[in-house]
Amino acid sequence: MTSIILRGCNGKMGQVITEMVEADDNAVIVAGIDISLNRNNKYPVYQSFTACNVKADVIIDFSAPVNLEEMLDFAVKHNIGIVLCTTGFSKEQVAMIEEAAHKVPILRSANMSMGINLISKLIQQAAVILADAGFDIEIVERHHNKKIDAPSGTALALAEAMNEVLNNEYSYKMDRSTERAARSRKEIGISAVRGGTIVGEHEIIFAGTDEVIEIKHTAYSKAIFAKGAVQAAKYLPGKAAGMYCMNDIMK
Numbered sequence: 001m002t003s004i005i006l007r008g009c010n011g012k013m014g015q016v017i018t019e020m021v022e023a024d025d026n027a028v029i030v031a032g033i034d035i036s037l038n039r040n041n042k043y044p045v046y047q048s049f050t051a052c053n054v055k056a057d058v059i060i061d062f063s064a065p066v067n068l069e070e071m072l073d074f075a076v077k078h079n080i081g082i083v084l085c086t087t088g089f090s091k092e093q094v095a096m097i098e099e100a101a102h103k104v105p106i107l108r109s110a111n112m113s114m115g116i117n118l119i120s121k122l123i124q125q126a127a128v129i130l131a132d133a134g135f136d137i138e139i140v141e142r143h144h145n146k147k148i149d150a151p152s153g154t155a156l157a158l159a160e161a162m163n164e165v166l167n168n169e170y171s172y173k174m175d176r177s178t179e180r181a182a183r184s185r186k187e188i189g190i191s192a193v194r195g196g197t198i199v200g201e202h203e204i205i206f207a208g209t210d211e212v213i214e215i216k217h218t219a220y221s222k223a224i225f226a227k228g229a230v231q232a233a234k235y236l237p238g239k240a241a242g243m244y245c246m247n248d249i250m251k
Helices: 012-022 068-078 091-100 114-132 153-165 223-235 246-250
Strands: 002-007 027-033 058-061 081-084 105-108 136-143 171-173 187-194 200-208 211-219 242-244
Touching: 002 012, 002 223, 012 027, 012 223, 027 223, 058 068, 058 223, 068 081, 068 091, 081 223, 091 105, 114 136, 114 153, 114 200, 114 211, 114 223, 114 246, 136 153, 153 187, 153 200, 223 246
Parallel strands: 002 027, 002 058, 058 081, 081 105, 105 242, 136 187, 171 187
Antiparallel strands: 136 200, 200 211
């Protein structure tokens, strides 16, 4: 039985994870961390890790970059791993995460969907072949009208996955309205659409001469992200300190 502390437990994703874990015989949420205490949770909820004295196997973080250091300190002090689902960290915060990973296992992913992580592998293979053949690469991501950051962390992660196998020679173009110029060959265009209640769509376009290849992932509910987070939480306990990703679960 994997015992979980859920940070952001009263947010939308936190509620989905809570319902999913309640139906899982191999996992249990033993405490929550949230600035809001306005829900009748079946587990104790604290407004900060400094107030929490509950023992657990792992932390799932589906919140925001604020108070990151507090969570990392708690994890290191109690020697428990973190499934880090939050995005939007600064360079300084990323450095803090990497430093903590020398002491505890941290699984970090911009998108917890198994499908997105499988696509990440597929587009790496495609990029190696198609970029050399002169194909242009574009990413179009679509999300609901309440999403604040753009482009999405997932879109950036997909771009970085391809750039990694392309020797990091490609730049990212997120706005074509600021200049009138032909497209550079070694660039990855990233476009963001915000509207309605779109949970999440990511489309990778390889556009060549007289042919186009499209690889697309559509999320129809937040449950796919919750499922991945819970799978990661059950995978991480007992692992050595270090940085992990969803691909490690899929091996």
